[in-house]
Amino acid sequence: MDKEEIIEKSLKIFRTYFNEKEGHKYKNLITDFAVLDKPFVIDYRNISAYEPELAEALLENPEDVISAMEEAVKLFYEEVLYEYPKKPIKVHIHNLSKTILVKDLAPEYINKFVQVEGIVVLKRDPEDYPYYSVFICKDCGNEMALLQKPYLPFVKPKKCEDCGSRDIELDLEKSKWMPHQIIRVQDLYENLQGNETPRYVEVIILDDLVDKVNAGDKVRITAVYKVLPRKEAKFSTFKRILVANWIEKDTEDYERIEITKEDEEKILELAQRPDIVERITKSIAPEVYGYEEVKLGLALALFGGNEVVLNNKTRLRGISHVLLVGDPGLAKSQLLKSIVNITPRSIYTSGKGVSAAGLTASAVRDELTGSWILEAGVLVLADGGVAAIDELEKMSSKDRSAIHEAMEQNTVSVAKAGITVTLNARTTIIAAANPIAGKFLPEKLLTEQIDLPPTLISRFDLIFILRDEPNPVKDSLIAQHIFKVRQQEEVDIPIPFELLKKYIAYAKRNIKPKFSREAMDKAIKYYVDVRTRTKNTEEENDVKTLPITPRQLEAIIRLSEAYAKMRLSPIVEKSDVQAVIKLLEYTWRDMLLDPETGEIDYMILEMGQSMSSIKKAEKLMDLIKALDDGQGVSYIELLKEAKKQGLSKKDVDKGIAFLEKKKKIFSTVGGLIKISSL
Ligand SMILES: Nc1ncnc2c1ncn2[C@@H]1O[C@H](COP(=O)(O)OP(=O)(O)OP(=O)(O)O)[C@@H](O)[C@H]1O
Ligand SMILES: [Mg+2]
Numbered sequence: 001m002d003k004e005e006i007i008e009k010s011l012k013i014f015r016t017y018f019n020e021k022e023g024h025k026y027k028n029l030i031t032d033f034a035v036l037d038k039p040f041v042i043d044y045r046n047i048s049a050y051e052p053e054l055a056e057a058l059l060e061n062p063e064d065v066i067s068a069m070e071e072a073v074k075l076f077y078e079e080v081l082y083e084y085p086k087k088p089i090k091v092h093i094h095n096l097s098k099t100i101l102v103k104d105l106a107p108e109y110i111n112k113f114v115q116v117e118g119i120v121v122l123k124r125d126p127e128d129y130p131y132y133s134v135f136i137c138k139d140c141g142n143e144m145a146l147l148q149k150p151y152l153p154f155v156k157p158k159k160c161e162d163c164g165s166r167d168i169e170l171d172l173e174k175s176k177w178m179p180h181q182i183i184r185v186q187d188l189y190e191n192l193q194g195n196e197t198p199r200y201v202e203v204i205i206l207d208d209l210v211d212k213v214n215a216g217d218k219v220r221i222t223a224v225y226k227v228l229p230r231k232e233a234k235f236s237t238f239k240r241i242l243v244a245n246w247i248e249k250d251t252e253d254y255e256r257i258e259i260t261k262e263d264e265e266k267i268l269e270l271a272q273r274p275d276i277v278e279r280i281t282k283s284i285a286p287e288v289y290g291y292e293e294v295k296l297g298l299a300l301a302l303f304g305g306n307e308v309v310l311n312n313k314t315r316l317r318g319i320s321h322v323l324l325v326g327d328p329g330l331a332k333s334q335l336l337k338s339i340v341n342i343t344p345r346s347i348y349t350s351g352k353g354v355s356a357a358g359l360t361a362s363a364v365r366d367e368l369t370g371s372w373i374l375e376a377g378v379l380v381l382a383d384g385g386v387a388a389i390d391e392l393e394k395m396s397s398k399d400r401s402a403i404h405e406a407m408e409q410n411t412v413s414v415a416k417a418g419i420t421v422t423l424n425a426r427t428t429i430i431a432a433a434n435p436i437a438g439k440f441l442p443e444k445l446l447t448e449q450i451d452l453p454p455t456l457i458s459r460f461d462l463i464f465i466l467r468d469e470p471n472p473v474k475d476s477l478i479a480q481h482i483f484k485v486r487q488q489e490e491v492d493i494p495i496p497f498e499l500l501k502k503y504i505a506y507a508k509r510n511i512k513p514k515f516s517r518e519a520m521d522k523a524i525k526y527y528v529d530v531r532t533r534t535k536n537t538e539e540e541n542d543v544k545t546l547p548i549t550p551r552q553l554e555a556i557i558r559l560s561e562a563y564a565k566m567r568l569s570p571i572v573e574k575s576d577v578q579a580v581i582k583l584l585e586y587t588w589r590d591m592l593l594d595p596e597t598g599e600i601d602y603m604i605l606e607m608g609q610s611m612s613s614i615k616k617a618e619k620l621m622d623l624i625k626a627l628d629d630g631q632g633v634s635y636i637e638l639l640k641e642a643k644k645q646g647l648s649k650k651d652v653d654k655g656i657a658f659l660e661k662k663k664k665i666f667s668t669v670g671g672l673i674k675i676s677s678l
């Protein structure tokens, strides 16, 4: 298709396009462009409906077609506004019929027009570049102009066209400049299947598109796909690049969710219902059957407690993190994915992470400039939203140490080349993990079965244990539900998805509940009572459990605030606290039960071991100290002495494992047990 034809066909669309809702859309667009400086964005669907051949040509040969279309827009401008355009015209095109993933950018797309979807993981600072470069010959004063390509290295004439001199310089003032920025866009986890690895691509954005998006934004980009030889490489490898034509954000923030007067009425009406909490709970992941407690926990995390900033700038987190641990195939992943859909600025990912930044952040060497730049990981990208982390136990050791800070302080710090940068990560973590053995073994402690440090586990306000226990009645109900969902039959959803989203946004924006006197008394009394109760049993049977700690009290406060928020109540009532305690006790029953004593033991959270085991380990430690003459003790000897003190072989084995893990003792090559000198 030649240029004349492209211009003619484009003009035909601009002139004749009419639609009930949009009216003469392109006439309006050109006026908005002239008067309000709004971008001129053409809907690809309009092109393919009116001029399918042009639509085809655009995909095949985007650079030529777009530049011809720009001339058409110029003519159209003159036609509509009776004057010449005062500024250069850019044609943007969106809504291509096909969207591809970054990982699917294949050679067949080279130099073609594509639409790609992904998340912005890195954004470089914008720079100006002389797209129209004017060079001056220093010897004869000859001026030479060159159009630069934004994706290619800067070119400069080798010698003067007139006198042949090599003394040539760029004239900074005569050249024309344009903002230029590079962002990195990566595949979204939720768009990938099973074990597929997300890939990233660098995107060049120019002019009016610069700084339109931020790291963490989910974007849809139309662009020309290019592959460029790498200069520095020894082998002929090629760098994939997109030259953006248009960028759209898919991300909405809580602040930007629009709530109309009508919505507000519906929300306030809903909040009056006595069964509002149950309704919200039931509306979360409706495709998953049952799990009322888990869903209540997830709902509480979505609403969240109040963040408190003290006078000395210390921040106390209001965010509650939730962990689901369990047997395979129990809809853990499904629940996580579902949550991401109702919360803005949220990301679903796997603990394996994949980018260099992983879950937190890392400093990476910039390929172009060689300087260090910061690449944000999932917890930073999802700042203000939810990070749904599947297979948490698979995270890297770097993330393991950094995630503590993110969970407690809601920040991520990266130290590189002597500078420490701290990024915000006010991110609610909803994580899933499988037990070490793949499945829960009933006789072992939970903390022994998850490959996560107890310090990390104790930062989750709610931990749910999901066990696969066959039960004919329940199984049949689940099976029926799965059929219903698969056949797309009506499943009962008390609050429609869009409204629930708005309800949560409304609560987060407007409600910051305060504890009533009774509610506070209830929480304090519970805390004190549980501590005294466990203390009493301690005295009776020789210290077996550690009482509840301030950590659990804080969880009660955060979750009670969230519970009041669900009711849109400015006051946390006693009933909110009671409901939260009921839920917490439900989760603790499963997790903190010491199978040896039959008691709930919070030490399991703090140390990963029950108090009774720790006491036994201490006894064992005393014994080793007594027996170790500097050469070490043999296992047989230790076992013999331990038996005399009433410890079983199992106690000894468990104790040795625990003490070794805590680095109190170690085994010599000869198999002797020795006290660590530390
Ligand atoms: N209670 C349920 N209601 C509806 N669907 C269910 C339920 N339990 C499991 N499923 C379905 O079973 C499938 C497997 O679930 P999913 O992959 O989420 O399990 P998982 O707990 O993440 O397993 P794994 O530990 O192996 O990753 C999903 O399609 C899920 O929707
Ligand atoms: Mg899973």
Ligand SMILES: [Zn+2]
Pocket: 137, 138, 139, 140, 141, 142, 160, 161, 162, 163, 164, 165
């Ligand atoms: Zn010259």
